[in-house]
Amino acid sequence: MQLPRSRGARRRRDRAAVLGLSPVPLVTPTADRRPPRRVLTGTVLDASPHLLVLRTPAGERRVAMSGTTSVWHGGRADLAALRPGRSAIARLAADGLAADRVWVEAARVTGTILARGRDALEIDMGPHRGRAHVDLPPAALGQVLVRHPKLEPGYLADVICVRTPDGPRAVRPGTSQPGHRAAHPPGPARGAAIADPVHGTATWFGDAVATPGLGAAYPAVDAEGDAGGCADAPDGCAALPLLSLGSEIRVLNQCTGHLGAVPVTECGCVAARYCDRCVECGTSPRGRVAELTPAAFVGLGGELETGCFNAFLFHGAGGGQEARPW
The missing domain is CATH 2.40.50.140 (Nucleic acid-binding proteins)
Incomplete structure (x- = not known):
């Protein structure tokens, strides 16, 4: 069966990159590498100025609160937002002793x-x-x-x-609206080489209830065979290699230096339609390279209300060092 022109062109770029048939530019991220922050996601059972109790998929978890813990519930909020029954995402401080931020019903x-x-x-x-x-x-x-x-x-x-x-x-x-209509997204330049890492925008999707755990919606999941991709997904604005569901990508937050390995859990066909930029700590190239679950986004230093961070995505064994466990 003959591949559609756009997908066939991408496969030729993938083959050239793997076999070294054409030069592939390498962007060297300048951020220092840091391990992901610990994140707990669940339903509020109880909250006080000193302690937050969550029901998580792994059971009941207690998180210390401090005078510097920030709470978000549509904006800056106080402890009254932490009502029992509400969903919450708590990110622990770098020392792991207490939560530094809690997002409620995001x-x-x-x-x-x-x-x-x-x-x-x-x-x-x-x-x-x-x-x-x-x-x-x-x-x-x-x-x-x-x-x-x-x-x-x-x-x-x-x-x-x-x-x-x-x-x-x-x-x-979440971000600025792309100027194009959803049905006509601009793809990567014809013949664009696939770099490792790819530089672009990382965003997040869903909520703590519908999309718990660590994962990523990837804009270039292969639609052939059992890879799990969407047949009508457009080529994204960023030139990305085709991957399968279950593949692992390494995502580096250029703004904070947090680096983590994330499994591809969903076809990011919606993300592929966005040819936008992230303007956190500089301006990223156009194109979304990954949509992360809320826990993965927060663990890599992202702020849910900000909506994006400038990212480097390593699809090979790169990253400068092994991404540490979450």
Whole structure:
């Protein structure tokens, strides 16, 4: 069977990179390497100024709180946000003794706008994630419009939300809206070589309930055979090698230096439609190289409300050193 032109071109680039048939530029990250931070994800059982108790997949876990612990619940919040039954993601400080940040009911909705009402958006999040009805209150609408000027059907949206019993409520934009329509994303330049590492944007997806644990949605999962890719996924803006579900990628946060190995758990066909940049600690090249689960994103030094970090993605044995266990 003849491969589609775009996928066939990518396979030729992959083959050239592996066999050394053409020069592949190597970008040398300058950030110092640090191991990932410890992260606990679960449901709040109890909270006090000194202790947070979570029910996690591994059982009940207790996390020390301190006077410097920061709580987010749609913005800066206090301990009252840590109500029993709410989902929470706690990142421990570098010394591992107490939580330095806790995010409560954080969620993200990314995809193609299907409809816009006076105070809501209907968004198609892709074949793996279904659709979402996002409440868009006036307090968030102004912020979203600054970075998403085309809230119209057919364009892409990316909003940071708070989970509520009625569904996700937008609080701010995740990144700036790409100027192109969702159905016509620009791909990598014809003949673009695949570097190792690839430099681009890392974002996060889902929430602590729907996407627990460590994982990544990768924009270039192979659609051939049993690799697990989506047949209609476009070529992303960043030139990436084709991988299979279960592959391991190493992600380096250029802003903080945290390096970690993450398994590919989902086809990132939605991420491949975004040709945007991250402007944290400089400006990244265009293109998303990985969408991480909330725990992986936070463990690598990301801030959920910020939405992205500049990343280097190692798809070979690179990274300068072995990524340490989480």
